[in-house]
Amino acid sequence: MNFEFLGDNFMSLTVTGLTQGAIYALVALGYTLVYGVLRLINFAHSEVFMIGTFVTTIVWAGLGFGVGASAPGTFGVLGLIALAIVAAGAASGGTALIVERVAYRPLRKRNAPSLIFLISAIGASVALFELVGAITDRQPRGMPSLVQPKVQFTIFGADITNLQIGIILSALAMLAGLDIFINRTRLGRGVRAVAQNPDVAALMGVNKDRVIMLIFVLGGMMAGAASVLYDIKVGLTTYSVGFLIGIKAFTAAVLGGIGNLRGALLGGLLLGVVENYGAGVFGNEWMDVVAFVMLVVVLLFRPTGLLGESLGRARA
Amino acid sequence: MLLELDNVTVAYGRIEALHGISLTVGEGEIVALIGANGAGKSTTMRAISGLRPVGKGKIRFDGDDITKMRADLRVVRGVSQSPEGRGIFPGMTVRENLEMGAYTRKLRSEIDEDLQRAFDLFPRLKERERQAGGTLSGGEQQMLAVGRALMSRPKLLLLDEPSMGLAPMLIQQIFDIIVEINQQGTTVLLVEQNAQQALSRAHRAYVLETGRIVKEGTGTDLLTDPAVKDAYLGVA
Numbered sequence: 044m045n046f047e048f049l050g051d052n053f054m055s056l057t058v059t060g061l062t063q064g065a066i067y068a069l070v071a072l073g074y075t076l077v078y079g080v081l082r083l084i085n086f087a088h089s090e091v092f093m094i095g096t097f098v099t100t101i102v103w104a105g106l107g108f109g110v111g112a113s114a115p116g117t118f119g120v121l122g123l124i125a126l127a128i129v130a131a132g133a134a135s136g137g138t139a140l141i142v143e144r145v146a147y148r149p150l151r152k153r154n155a156p157s158l159i160f161l162i163s164a165i166g167a168s169v170a171l172f173e174l175v176g177a178i179t180d181r182q183p184r185g186m187p188s189l190v191q192p193k194v195q196f197t198i199f200g201a202d203i204t205n206l207q208i209g210i211i212l213s214a215l216a217m218l219a220g221l222d223i224f225i226n227r228t229r230l231g232r233g234v235r236a237v238a239q240n241p242d243v244a245a246l247m248g249v250n251k252d253r254v255i256m257l258i259f260v261l262g263g264m265m266a267g268a269a270s271v272l273y274d275i276k277v278g279l280t281t282y283s284v285g286f287l288i289g290i291k292a293f294t295a296a297v298l299g300g301i302g303n304l305r306g307a308l309l310g311g312l313l314l315g316v317v318e319n320y321g322a323g324v325f326g327n328e329w330m331d332v333v334a335f336v337m338l339v340v341v342l343l344f345r346p347t348g349l350l351g352e353s354l355g356r357a358r359a
Numbered sequence: 360m361l362l363e364l365d366n367v368t369v370a371y372g373r374i375e376a377l378h379g380i381s382l383t384v385g386e387g388e389i390v391a392l393i394g395a396n397g398a399g400k401s402t403t404m405r406a407i408s409g410l411r412p413v414g415k416g417k418i419r420f421d422g423d424d425i426t427k428m429r430a431d432l433r434v435v436r437g438v439s440q441s442p443e444g445r446g447i448f449p450g451m452t453v454r455e456n457l458e459m460g461a462y463t464r465k466l467r468s469e470i471d472e473d474l475q476r477a478f479d480l481f482p483r484l485k486e487r488e489r490q491a492g493g494t495l496s497g498g499e500q501q502m503l504a505v506g507r508a509l510m511s512r513p514k515l516l517l518l519d520e521p522s523m524g525l526a527p528m529l530i531q532q533i534f535d536i537i538v539e540i541n542q543q544g545t546t547v548l549l550v551e552q553n554a555q556q557a558l559s560r561a562h563r564a565y566v567l568e569t570g571r572i573v574k575e576g577t578g579t580d581l582l583t584d585p586a587v588k589d590a591y592l593g594v595a
Contacts, residue, residue: 229458229462232451232455232458232459232462233462235448235450235451236448236451236459236462239448239449239450239451240446240448242410242442242446243442243446243448244459245409245410245429245430245431246408246410246430246434246439246440246442246446246508247431247434247459247460247462247463247507247511248431248432248434248435248462248463248511249431249459249462250429250431251431
């Protein structure tokens with residue numbers, strides 16, 4: 044154990060952890076939205092994220108920015124990122140919508156028990172995973188390093204790079220946007236109504252199917268945005284990339300209180316930071332152990348997660 | 360006729376709860392549906408509002424067959440229900456609950472007008488405007504449920520047990536308000552266990568027993584009907 048290392052690099056480990064956690068949080072939103080409304084764990088969500096990472100590289104390569112290409116100027120890079128967020132958001136959102144249509148809606152119309160949904164979710168996940176695996180020959184796909192990490196400023200001895208700031212800020216902006224949408228708009232109120240009481244929501248004139256499509260698309264778009272940030276940060280993707288990120292994001296959602304949007308943010312950031320501390324103290328190979336031990340400990344004391352309320356109960 | 364049920368059956372799984380109900384509600388009426396627990400009153404309401412699929416028979420509303428129409432579209436057509444158990448959204452404020460009632464409407468100025476009307480009918484709700492729906496008392500929740508159902512400007516207001524769990528004073532008050540709403544031009548179909556109040560306020564009424572309509576008549580007729588008196592009014 045190396046507590047000295049943790050002490051010496053506390054700030055820098057925190058910022059690295061927050062960066063990773065911001066990506067977890069964005070992916071966690073998809074789990075939490077779907078769970079909040081349908082009480083369903085959408086295991087295929089990790090693959091929705093994975094699709095986004097590939098679409099990002101395809102879009103960039105299509106524009107002449109394949110592996111090894113040198114980055115254009117600042118505005119060019121920002122343009123490429125914005126374009127990728129739109130494209131990956133659309134692709135991931137679309138994938139989520141297809142999963143809903145094919146894997147869940149037919150079961151819902153037949154009032155299937157929840158265990159059946161779970162099996163269908165795992166099936167959809169494996170199908171997407173293997174499909175992309177087959178298409179890509181199970182080879183990883185690289186991309187150009189568009190953003191060269193540059194130290195912008197230093198807090199308490201930690202160097203903060205433009206990349207870290209960019210990732211954390213864009214994740215926070217998207218989370219804030221979603222939070223406002225759910226809590227302040229008419230459509231968002233419809234989502235909360237279905238989460239709290241689907242029958243009464245129908246009596247108010249809310250089209251439940253449309254709300255369900257909406258939450259899948261929103262969750263998928265957030266995962267798509269996360270996938271772009273992931274690509275920029277890691278510079279490499281593969282068909283199995285969703286697995287660990289998916290589990291971590293799901294953990295983050297449960298940690299914060301599944302069904303709760305702000306809980307997803309809190310859970311994601313906390314998970315990213317704590318696992319990074321764990322890696323600092325025990326070594327990198329212990330990172331995931333620390334992450335899941337923390338989940339178990341938190342659930343022992345707060346079985347409903349840290350913020351513990353469902354999307355339905357989350358107040359404006 | 361504004362609403363017409365023609366031989367409607369509803370089943371839960373293999374068990375039929377309604378064995379062919381026929382009833383009508385004319386424009387401007389208050390019609391009551393009375394009966395014991397489990398007679399099928401709430402099931403009838405759920406069939407009309409579209410929460411429960413109809414087996415056989417037809418439901419017509421305002422000239423159209425709505426038997427197979429989705430519940431949310433019936434709201435747009437002008438059917439609004441205050442459900443059994445009130446169905447308040449616990450995590451939304453009183454105001455948000457009322458706004459939910461106007462979900463299908465677009466015109467902000469009209470919605471604000473109706474919010475004002477709801478607050479005029481139930482001043483208590485104005486006091487509690489920013490409070491979460493789940494923290495209201497039973498009586499307040501009932502007011503909220505009725506106020507919310509009015510927010511869609513319905514042609515037909517369905518009230519499922521509006522007096523349930525209320526103190527006698529409040530029961531009087533809520534029925535006064537139902538009559539007032541009706542006089543302002545909304546047709547009302549209400550389900551009640553409190554037969555005394557329901558029959559004395561309704562123009563017409565139906566008596567439901569184990570999924571069948573066994574009697575119908577004007578409110579006053581049924582109030583004096585010996586069988587009804589015996590079974591539902593608790594008069595010796």
